[in-house]
Amino acid sequence: MHAMLRRMHKEVLSDLVEAYKAAEAQIAQDASPLARLVKVMDQLTAKWRKQFDDAADDMAKRFVKSAQTYTQSSFQAELKRNGFTVQFRPTRYVQDMVARSIAENVNLIKGMSDDHLKGIETAVNMSVMRGRDLSSLSEALQKQYGVSRRRAAFIARDQNNKATSVINRARQTELGLKEAIWVHSSGGKHPRPDHVKAGKDRLRFNLIKGAYIGGRWIHPGEDPNCRCTWSVIIPGFDDD
Known part of the structure; x- marks a missing residue:
């Protein structure tokens, strides 16, 4: 391009x-x-x-x-x-x-x-x-x-x-697989505070529905310039 x-x-x-x-x-x-x-x-x-x-x-x-x-x-x-x-x-x-x-x-x-x-x-x-x-x-x-x-x-x-x-x-x-844990990326120059908190809290969310952050349901990487990812939860291996 x-x-x-x-x-x-x-x-x-x-x-x-x-x-x-x-x-x-x-x-x-x-x-x-x-x-x-x-x-x-x-x-x-x-x-x-x-x-x-x-x-x-x-x-x-x-x-x-x-x-x-x-x-x-x-x-x-x-x-x-x-x-x-x-x-x-x-x-x-x-x-x-x-x-x-x-x-x-x-x-x-x-x-x-x-x-x-x-x-x-x-x-x-x-x-x-x-x-x-x-x-x-x-x-x-x-x-x-x-x-x-x-x-x-x-x-x-x-x-x-x-x-x-x-x-x-x-x-x-x-x-x-149904759930994942939000992983915040520290690569951006202007991190979103609510994304930082989600990563710090290891926010658990539904893969289809997304995570409730900032008053709305979103997925990692969905917002403009968002570089957050997630760690998928494999039942029997990653359950707390």
Whole structure:
């Protein structure tokens, strides 16, 4: 996703710079070069929206499948440490969870590209209306790229947490496991106090229903930027 965003930004920047150079004299004279720039922006938007739409499904599938493979291997290793050997099969329930994760990722990828293109269009319009030069526009476009790149990184990290959480819970509930203990991650810069407390208290919760934290039912990894996990309770081994 980062690589495709970088290619899009590079091409859009190159084509807009060329068009802006041709219109810069008009901008300085308070003429109206906006129509030419709008035409270039419309062409670029149509091209890259199609490319992201075509690639989004494949990117999302690879992303979720990677999370699924990691989740399955980790859970099998945990079961093996407790003396169980389980061969997972692609059940309908897990397939449904995977399909939902893929669909959510497709929408986020498309939304991220649309927002980036809209941000570029706004920067171009503002530069023309304010009579700014090319260097000012280039600086504005670079800032927009930074915003989009950070958002892409957030989407990748956050969706990895969510996909891992959803698929793992599906596998565990299919095996008849019902409860888990909240495990707080200390990796985030701004930990949520109620998540910290849940980890400290070793909060026990139902895998399907979730844990009642902050006035609502949630699962570890569900909130934005939440890196919390859980330790599944295996009856006869982990019961208090």
